[in-house]
Amino acid sequence: MKIYDYKGFPNPLRVRIALAEKGLLHAVEFVHVDVPAGEHKQPAFLAKNPTATVPVLELDDGTVISECTAITEYIDNHDGEPLLTGRTPKERAIVHMMQRRIEAGLLDAATAYFHHATPGLGPNIETYQNHEWGEHQRMRVVATMRALDGELATRPYMAGEMFTMADITAMAGMRFAGFVKIEMPVECTNLAAWCARVDARPSLAEAA
Ligand SMILES: N[C@@H](CCC(=O)N[C@@H](CS)C(=O)NCC(=O)O)C(=O)O
Structure with a gap:
């Protein structure tokens, strides 16, 4: 799994906390996106996330998921043991x-x-x-x-x-x-x- 983000920004922080809660912080590769320089508005990033925001999760099969809630749902439920998104x-x-x-x-x-x-x-x-x-x-x-x-x-x-x-x-x-x-x-x-x-x-x- 890869996470495209900018460390220290609030939405990337949400996903990093979710990963830490699940013990997965070191199981993903972080790819730095230079948001202040506008890298998130360049074609290469827009091809992954047309809304031009970080964070973005890229799965090993190439599936790309943006939006912190969607990313957190995946992280929390992929092992069948949700901790952060409710059980019932x-x-x-x-x-x-x-x-x-x-x-x-x-x-x-x-x-x-x-x-x-x-x-x-x-x-x-x-x-x-x-x-x-x-x-x-x-x-x-x-x-x-x-x-x-x-x-x-x-x-x-x-x-x-x-x-x-x-x-x-x-x-x-x-x-x-x-x-x-x-x-x-x-x-x-x-x-x-x-x-x-x-x-x-x-x-x-x-x-x-
Ligand atoms: N609703 C989005 C919000 C993401 C977002 O706004 N990220 C900010 C960084 S904290 C961003 O990429 N901003 C770029 C911009 O405003 O141009 C999510 O949940 O991921």
């Missing part, structure tokens, strides 16, 4: 529900803020910016943090009693929000405790 239909549904809420309201919103309301990846990559939209997304991030804080009053992890893909997306989102200086409201004590709990997992250090 109900667990799987709740993991996907929470994952998508968090992806949209936290990670994607923080990313939109970065690309639209800050210099982002620089003028060569940021060919369209809408500052007002970016600022709106910053407010969405804070609202999502408050909503997640409320959810975490009743359970230790985003989708229930176990650490899952929803927590991975949330950690990538919280880290990226911190990187772009969107602060967590001080009253979000449940979310702060969750951050400390998840940060302490060995997979986070292994994937960094």
